[in-house]
Amino acid sequence: MAERRIWDISQRLRPGIPVWPGDTEFQQAGTWQMGEGSPVNVSALTLSTHTGAHADAPLHYAAGAPDIASVTLEPYLGECVVIDARQCGDLIEPQHVVDLGGARRVLFRSYEAFPDDRWEELHTAIAPATIRALADAGVILVGMDGPSLDPQDSKTMDAHMAVLAADMRVLEGLVLDDIAPGRYELIALPLPIVGGDASPVRAVLRELPDA
Numbered sequence: 093m094a095e096r097r098i099w100d101i102s103q104r105l106r107p108g109i110p111v112w113p114g115d116t117e118f119q120q121a122g123t124w125q126m127g128e129g130s131p132v133n134v135s136a137l138t139l140s141t142h143t144g145a146h147a148d149a150p151l152h153y154a155a156g157a158p159d160i161a162s163v164t165l166e167p168y169l170g171e172c173v174v175i176d177a178r179q180c181g182d183l184i185e186p187q188h189v190v191d192l193g194g195a196r197r198v199l200f201r202s203y204e205a206f207p208d209d210r211w212e213e214l215h216t217a218i219a220p221a222t223i224r225a226l227a228d229a230g231v232i233l234v235g236m237d238g239p240s241l242d243p244q245d246s247k248t249m250d251a252h253m254a255v256l257a258a259d260m261r262v263l264e265g266l267v268l269d270d271i272a273p274g275r276y277e278l279i280a281l282p283l284p285i286v287g288g289d290a291s292p293v294r295a296v297l298r299e300l301p302d303a
């Protein structure tokens with residue numbers, strides 16, 4: 093049987109990677125360099141938990157809620173549907189959701205081309221009614237390419253609150269430029285950061301086995 097194709101949908105983690113306004117810039121500092129009495133290279137990272145492709149923990153938007161080390165991994169692994177949301181404008185509404193065919197994970201592509209060299213103040217967000225409709229359809233994870241389910245200036249975090257009410261999991265900052273709408277296997281595991289409000293993920297899509 094042929095190997096199934098894999099698409100990497102993760103941002104490259106590097107100095108200058110766009111971060112949420114005011115949040116910590118990504119830094120990588122060498123701790124040891126090979127050849128200066130050291131047989132190895134070792135470095136130390138400084139980064140926001142919401143850098144690049146990442147999973148939000150419930151703790152990010154609800155005090156006392158589970159941290160990223162506590163959430164179960166099932167939502168981050170398994171069949172998903174990628175929906176084209178490039179024409180949705182500011183808000184992905186329930187009528188933009190296509191037939192899920194029973195898939196329990198949904199990723200929305202809103203960018204024509206992911207803005208990997210700059211921070212964009214405006215991005216497509218998800219209406220809370222859309223989150224509720226997805227939850228009613230049995231969806232356990234919602235992901236997108238934009239930096240947040242909610243608009244950047246939101247103080248009420250309506251989509252995140254709908255996610256909290258339905259106990260769904262969240263992925264943000266995915267790069268879906270090369271991904272045609274359709275069905276894939278999602279693999280995007282968060283690191284078990286104790287007390288973590290989020291974690292970077294290595295997110296990939298894999299071709300489904302022939303049915």
Ligand SMILES: Nc1ccccc1C(=O)C[C@H](N)C(=O)O
Binds near residue numbers: 140242
């Ligand atoms: N880094 C931040 C700093 C302040 C306020 C929000 C953020 C976020 O990252 C938002 C986020 N990605 C979200 O989960 O919607």
Ligand SMILES: [Zn+2]
Binds near residue numbers: 146
């Ligand atoms: Zn986040």
Ligand SMILES: [Zn+2]
Binds near residue numbers: 148240241262264
């Ligand atoms: Zn979020």
